[in-house]
Amino acid sequence: MPARNILVINCGSSSIKFALVNEAHSQFTLSGLAERLGSQDAVLHWQRGGEQDSLMLPSGDHRAALAQLLPLVQGAAGGKLHGIGHRVVHGGEQFTAACRIDAQSLQAIRATAPLAPLHNPANLQGIEAALKLFPSLTQVAVFDTAFHQSLPEHAYRYAVPEPLYREHGVRRYGFHGTSHRYVSHRAAEMSGLASGDSSWLSAHLGNGCSTCAIVDGQSRDTSMGLTPLEGLVMGTRSGDVDPNLHGHLARTLGWSLERIDTLLNKESGLLGLSGLSNDMRSLEQARDQGHVGATLAIEVFCYRLAKSLAGMSCALPQLDGLIFTGGIGENSPLVRSKTVAHLKLLGLALDKEANARCIRGVAGSIHAHGHPRILVVPTNEERQIALDTLALLNA
Known part of the structure; x- marks a missing residue:
């Protein structure tokens, strides 16, 4: 054929x-x-x-x-x-x-x-x-959410009254599932492991960012929730904040829900922290020139990413590797280096030269010898969507 x-x-x-x-x-x-x-x-x-x-x-x-x-x-x-x-x-x-x-x-x-x-x-x-x-x-x-439907109930439920879940679907759904699924399969192939018998931490980092714990080809936990706002610091999204921030801003500043929603989704994240840009490339250049806001934005981004990955490890029986993907994950040796530096308790360490080499679509291993596997894996959501379409055509 x-x-x-x-x-x-x-x-x-x-x-x-x-x-x-x-x-x-x-x-x-x-x-x-x-x-x-x-x-x-x-x-x-x-x-x-x-x-x-x-x-x-x-x-x-x-x-x-x-x-x-x-x-x-x-x-x-x-x-x-x-x-x-x-x-x-x-x-x-x-x-x-x-x-x-x-x-x-x-x-x-x-x-x-x-x-x-x-x-x-x-x-x-x-x-x-x-x-x-x-x-x-x-x-x-x-x-985007389908891959995360394998989350166990203790990972997807919020600690809110039962009717909010049963009647209104208030739970954690997760996003970027197509990307996390694709790169975990590719990581297994690159490592000579079976996708159905391996465990991965995955970090999809772009203007939107999320982490995922993947066990035997299935999502077991992820950082995004009911909406894509939950979790990591992103380009313009705040990620996790105190849930009562809405109430605090409404009481003290008289802000409407719409104004707060715009703040957290479109004016926060790297843009809000830096006061400069939501683009990591611009922030890295500004950091090299001594820009205080850009420096802070990168530090917060990497620490919160590492904190999320450490939390995701609770869902793994073992760690076969950490995957970096997405525009930032595939192209920022600085972000990878700063993030991994916070994860010493997981035994992770980078090979500096290999880390520098993996940019602009170059995939590969970037871990130091004798340390757990770390891979840069370019994502390809379009190909995964095409593969899913072909599978249904075959069926």
């Missing part, structure tokens, strides 16, 4: 990230981004091989962008597109794995929207537009 082509779509509220994945090739046949959708500045960017191009889409919405994308995809796929995989952020408790998209699954995704009001409605826009444009193709939803 010839190698199959899967279009992977990741819709935001005003953007579509896409990739055409061929199961036989490691590089994407076509990839790109439609951004600022719904505005006069809407634009579609794409690259195929070494060539890049753009097309303005004034006032174009998700459907208009996908309609322009269709001939590009068909051309790059040689007219042979076999399925579409959609990233969906929140699957609640209904979805423990990827699923074919039909009327029933669409309704369940809509019902989960209150748990991810910024993400699921946008994901649905992309799905509905793609269904109209590609009505005969198998389309699959792959959920």
